[in-house]
Amino acid sequence: MKKKIIFTLIYSLVLSFTHSQLVHAQKWANLFNGKDLKGWKQLNGKAKYSIENGEIVGTTVANTPNSFLCTEQEYGDFILELDLKVDNSMNSGVQFRSLSKADYQNGRVHGYQAEVDPSDRAWSGGIYDEARRDWLYIPNMNTEGKKAFKKSQWNHYRIEAIGSTIRTFINGIPTAYLIDDMTAKGFIALQVHAIGKEQKEGTQIRWKNIKIQTENLKASPTDNCPVVNLVLNNLSTQEQAQGFKMLFNGKDFTGWRAVHGTKMPEKHWSVVDGTINVSPSDGSETGNDIVTNELYGAFELVFEFKLSEGANSGVKYFINESFDSGGKSGVGLEYQVLDDERHPDAKLGAAGNRTMASLYDLIPSYKLDKRFQRKIGEWNQARVIVYPNNIVQHWLNGFKVLEYERKSNIFNVLVARSKYEKYKGFGAGDKGNILIQDHGNNVSFKNMKIREIK
Missing domain, CATH: 2.60.120.560 (Exo-inulinase; domain 1)
Known part of the structure; x- marks a missing residue:
């Protein structure tokens, strides 16, 4: 009986102490x-x-x-x-x-x-x-x-x-x-x-x-x-819980290589203050793009990019290295990265399909109000989302700027009328590499993250 009373008293004290801790922890x-x-x-x-x-x-x-x-x-x-x-x-x-x-x-x-x-x-x-x-x-x-x-x-x-x-x-x-x-x-x-x-x-x-x-x-x-996430090369608890991982570690090019190669290119690519930097060159495309070692199917890719005046670059996905590009840039679907005001490519193609955030040479992006356009030299936020049902979205600075369906009849017609018509199965692979383009201009990238969607 005494043991039962003592146990009851101890239990009551524990409850009281726990309640006191909880009240203190939740003090407003x-x-x-x-x-x-x-x-x-x-x-x-x-x-x-x-x-x-x-x-x-x-x-x-x-x-x-x-x-x-x-x-x-x-x-x-x-x-x-x-x-x-x-x-x-x-x-x-x-x-x-x-x-x-x-x-x-x-x-x-x-x-x-x-x-x-x-x-x-x-x-x-x-x-x-x-x-x-x-x-x-x-x-x-x-x-x-x-x-x-x-x-x-x-x-x-x-x-x-x-x-x-x-x-x-x-x-x-x-x-x-x-x-x-x-x-x-x-x-x-x-x-x-x-x-x-x-x-x-x-x-x-x-x-x-x-x-x-x-x-x-x-x-x-x-x-x-x-x-x-605006903190450099940081992966938050929430991002980790959602399955994101760093695609670029902020220190070196581990996980990357030259397109059609096994090592990183010897020129133009460097890590500067935790960011990827593409240095300017003569503008010729000589297979100097870099790709991820890993292949990706359905995914969400997040990155930031910064342009120099008149610059041209791009981030590509579903790269197929079996396509012969004549020693030039890797072939795949491209999120266009471009100075629309100063680079002539913005006025080529059809209906603006070579401008910023467009699906290059296929679908033009929605043009943001000037308030949400970043000035040259400022960082832009970009996302590419590929869902398992082949719906693809391009996002720029918080806005969805285009959406399309890979492998659909409309997509196939667009490819047939583009510069990619000679590549059978273009953009239709189940998986492919992610690519960053060297187009001969100074462009920077940071906070590159990816998660696979199942």
Whole structure:
């Protein structure tokens, strides 16, 4: 009997201690007391911030820039949760790890922002870099995430910023997964976006239940949300869980060789500060392309590329080395990498099918708004996705720019009318190498990753 009593007491103490640990681990601090704006300050624009029914209300005002209600305290690693409801005609956002400095655009607020976007483009939960780098994570690839935001309703936002990993969730649904290390600490702010002349003032956004964790942080489990990883040659936990591996290790050309060869070419290829660099030459194609040792069928390929002025290059897939190219470039499907403004190849072919991100000489890519085009010398984000059913997609800077079906009748007709018509079975192999092209111009590549799709 005594043993039973002692066991019961010990068990109760263990439960009590475990519960205490759990409460401590999940401790939240309120950022808004429901009564006034103590602990907050307004920066930049003159939008109105008020308190109604325990909610912060932001109201648009004409002829003023973006307004920000900012925490006086700065936060590094944290988990933030809040509820918001916005007028459907507005645009807004939740700033975090943000800064305002006199020596940067005269104190303009800048830094990460979780988007609040009730428009039909449905980019809510995407990650924008306010007054700095523009869009970092456009959630176009995340079809489930784009459905998470509910118009004219309260929406629950969760932002996890732990180390270089930044994740957003709306109503419990993952909306963005970004790896970036530009800013480690800053304030949190509630944005009331500036309005144009055609928009009426007086529209509102409301926030409530604003709380934060800063200790004993526990990140959400891995999921299927696509990752944008801007840290050089880094493979995040989520990417690993999704099956990605580095295609280029950032140090040397292990896993690569010359097309039609067994070793790397002796000229033009080098690793510079963790990136692949193709040095300029006389422009002649002399079999100087490089290919992966491994063959790939259905896959998702991610890479970044940077062009020099007037440059031409490409990333090819389903390379078939049995095709005789006369000692020139390896033959396969090509994601075109090109300076459309300055290289003459952009005006050749048909209907623009040799321009940036096109399926070279076969299908033109959708042309992005200039805002989403990177300047020469800046890095572009690219994806090539080949599904097991032979549907292929090209992505550029967060946008799907073309889609087609390999081996289909339409594909075969396009090949028959192209420069590849002499290659029987072009682009129709079950597997092939990935190729990076040396076209005689200076081009750089980095963060090359791939996963096989089953």
